[in-house]
Amino acid sequence: MSEVPATTPVSSPGLTRGSTPSGDDDDVVDGRVKPGHDLGKAWRIARRSFVVVATVFVLSGAAIAAWVYSLGPLPLEQAKQVSTTVVDRNGKLLRAYAMADGRWRLPVVAQTSVDPGYLNLLLAYEDKRFRAHAGVDPLALGRAAFQLFTRGRIVSGGSTITMQLARLLEPRQQRSVGAKIRQAVRALQLERRLSKDEILDLYLELAPFGGNLEGIRAASLAYFGKEPKRLTLAESALLVALPQSPETRRLDRHPGTARLARDRVLDRMVHEGKVSLDDAAQAKAVPVPRLRKPMPILAPHSADQATSLVKDTPQIRLTLDAGIQKTLESLARDRAAALGPNLSIGIIAVDNESGDVLAHVGSPDYFDDRRAGQVDMTRAVRSPGSTLKPFIYGLAFEDGFVHPDSLIDDRPIRYGSYAPENFDMTFQGTVPVRKALQLSLNVPAIALLDRVGASRLSSRLKQAGARLVLPKDEAPGLAMGLGGVGVTLQDLAQLYAGMARQGSARPLREIMQANGGDDRETLRLMDPVAAWQVGTVLLGTPPPDNAAHNRIAFKTGTSYGYRDAWSVGFDGRMTIGVWVGRPDGAPVPGLVGRTAAAPILFDAFARTGKLPAPLPRAPKGILVSSNAKLPLPLRRFRPLGELIQTGTEQALHIQFPLNGSRIDAAGIAEGTFSALPVKVAGGVLPLTMLVNGVAVGEIDGRRQRLVDPPGPGFVRLTVQDAAGAADTVVVRIQ
Known part of the structure; x- marks a missing residue:
């Protein structure tokens, strides 16, 4: 057995000769680990662990961020898609439409x-x-x-x-x-x-x-x-x-x-x-509902029209008043049921001041096929019967050849092959103009229209925004005064609202602009004095049974063959128009405006919940007088050709231009107009010349004068003599 030298180092487990423990060489001395070696090793392990954890954390965060990014933006655009809703002027829901997917x-x-x-x-x-x-x-x-x-x-x-x-x-x-x-x-x-x-x-x-x-x-x-x-x-x-x-x-x-x-x-x-x-x-204790209720469907015709005109808008605001709309829809439904099957009713209510439509009832029941419920009868072109007569009288008042207290003859008369007759086939004799309009006599209305001119009436109504429909290739004639023309209830309501505004019409509006603006222009219907006179006369029209007198200025109408019954009226606040008839235009025996439409009109005013407002005050220039105190030319209406005799003098008469003539007076220089010669016969000197009611001077001793026309269009020329006699012609300058 050999001895081991004392200087020979003892090998540690896992170590071989000439090797050292892992780590720096300084950590080992004579084959032994220094005391600080455990702490350094732990620190290195912790540092490596932190790097691993941080790496995992960063990678996880990146993965989460990538996943969140992969989700894309919030799908809010699709959520903004909603049903189209139609609301009234106060934001109340009138009708809603389901989305495209139902x-x-x-x-x-x-x-x-x-x-x-x-x-x-x-x-x-x-x-x-x-x-x-x-x-x-x-x-x-x-x-x-x-x-x-x-x-x-x-x-x-x-x-x-x-x-x-x-x-x-x-x-x-x-x-x-x-x-x-x-x-x-x-x-x-x-x-x-x-x-x-x-x-x-x-x-x-x-x-x-x-x-x-x-x-x-x-x-x-x-x-x-x-x-x-x-x-x-x-x-x-x-x-x-x-x-x-x-x-x-x-x-x-x-x-x-x-x-x-x-x-x-x-x-x-x-x-x-x-x-x-x-x-x-x-x-x-309250039971739960077991059935779904139908969605609101007020003013369906207005809503359909609005959605067809306004696109890509989730909410459309109308000028309608939901309370009035609901009330008048109920009224139309009740009255249609009482009138009988197949009859429809149209009602429209308009605010006089703004021209905004407050209620629009196109039919009694939108879903009633027997009454063609989805046909909007306020937009249907129908014969207006006598409802245009007030505008004939208005132009006659404006022209100054008649006054509400003037006398007019209601007697048989013929205009070529046309012989107008009254509705009851009788004649009243000589009556005040006021009464002739209130009783809706046909013969006086046609006599005035003959003096005013059918073309002028048509032109004035179109100027005020009404769309008149005449038979193909037919010019305006005397028959239009009794319904020989097509018109809609909406246009009639616009005209009557213009009369309530003292002759200044505004186009009707149902759809309110998103910015609250209003770009409608005012349209001329007639002079304020004439409009006020017509309104005052209509205010005295005998109302239906059990209705209050002198509350509503209104007019009724019945078309030829009892196909359409009308009643349109206004107070100081609102105008309401009513139409009754069959949508297919078939006659309805006994259908008369006074008995079928007028009661609905008065009931509609009553159901609005407001007392009738007084008409506007009389404008300046109103002549209020009994017939006996009127100027001689205004005491009695005389048709064209019938002249006023003043003692032994020859009757005053405008020889040129002829009434109703068309005169080409265009000048050469800068679009001016040539002077228009006027020639007069008879009358007591001095003679005064008036153009559109405005005096422009006297006519010379030769009874001639050159007049400067105000411009293209209709011009009313009047000559008045010293005895108060007058003659008037209306010509068209072109």
Whole structure:
């Protein structure tokens, strides 16, 4: 056995001769590890671990960021798609249209259009800390997880309102942890993008309520028939419960399940002290609706017209007043049922001052095929009967050859082959012009129209915005005074509203501009004095039975063959027009404006809920006098050719130009007009010349004068002598 030298080092396990422990050489001395070696090694391990963890963290963050980026932007544009709604001048819903895919989704503003009690109940049940959290509520998630762990089933959800909105924006196919994480991320994005009120509004628009109903407004209208501004506790609890499982709780299929869900909401609110026990018991006793109600459909013809004209607008505001519209629709429905089958009714109400349409009833029932309910009879071209007579009288007053207290003959007369007759086939003899209009006598109206000129009447009505339809290739004639022309109820209402405005018409308006502007121009109908005189005469027209006198200035009309019955009237505030007849134009024996349309007109004024307003005050220049005190030319109307005799003098007569003639007076220099020669015969000197009612000087001893016409168009030339006799002609300068 050999001895080992003392100087020979003992090999450590794992070491060989000439090797050292891992690490720096300085850590080993004579084959032994220095005391600080353990601490340095631990530090190196920690440093390496930190690098690994940091790398994993960075890579995970990058992966999460890439995943979030892959989600894309929030799908808010699709959520902004809502049903087109048509509202009245005050924002009340008239009609809504389903979206292209058949869903009902109506815009909501929670702060103004939803019952506060419902909002409080919704937040208390679904998201107590909605106003405090940033989209995700850790307390709610923790509570839901604890309940799931301790009870083995889902007791309450942890989703916030914002997370539920995220799910509605991006519907999921199944419930999973990944889907919940996605909702949480989207909820955080929503909270950064939108305010709390905007999130709540969007949720209330998108929340499902069964079938094709989305949003609180659609559900409230379909189930309760009302806007969600005023909801009972029972209704609020039901609407809170439905979105949790909209298809299994559909009221029209599973009313029992819906009722149980509603009662659970109430029980929980009682447990949390939000609702008293008595209130909850009363709410539970209320039955749930089992059938859906139809969506509002007021003013369907106006709504259809508006949606055809205004595109890509979620809300269209009309000038209509929902209260008046609903009242007049009910009136038309009741009266149509009383008048008999197949008869339709059109009613239009217009604000005199603005020309805005306040009510538009195109038919008694939009869905009644027997009455052609979808045909808008306010826009149908029909024969107006006698409803144009007031404008004949107005132009006669304007021309100055007749006064309301002038006398006029109602006797048989012939104009070539045309012999007008009165409706009752009788004649009244000599009557005041006022009475002739109030009794709607035909012969005096045609006599005045012959003096005014049918072409001039047609031109003036068209100038005021009315679209007159004549038979093909036919010029305006005397027959248009008794209905021989086509016109719509809307145009008649515009003309009568212009008369109520003292001769200044405005085009009717139903669709309000988005910016609230109004670019309509005022149109001339007749002089203010003439318009006031016509309105005063019509105010005295005998009203229908049991109606008040001197409240409404109105006129009736009946077309040839009893096809159309009309009545149009106005007070100081409003003009209303009524048409009654068959949409197919078939005759209806006994259909007369006075008995069929006038009672509806007076009832319409009464149902607006306002007393008739007085007509405007008389403008300056009104001549108020009895017949005996009128100037001689105004005491009695005389047709053309019948001259006034003044003692032994020759009757005053304008020899040139002839009445109704067309004169080409265009000058050469700068578009001026040549002087128009006027030649007069008879009369007592001095003779005064008037152009359009304005005196321009005297006629010389030769009874001739050159007159400067005011411009192209109709010109009224009048000559008056010293004895008060006068003669007038109307010519057209072109």
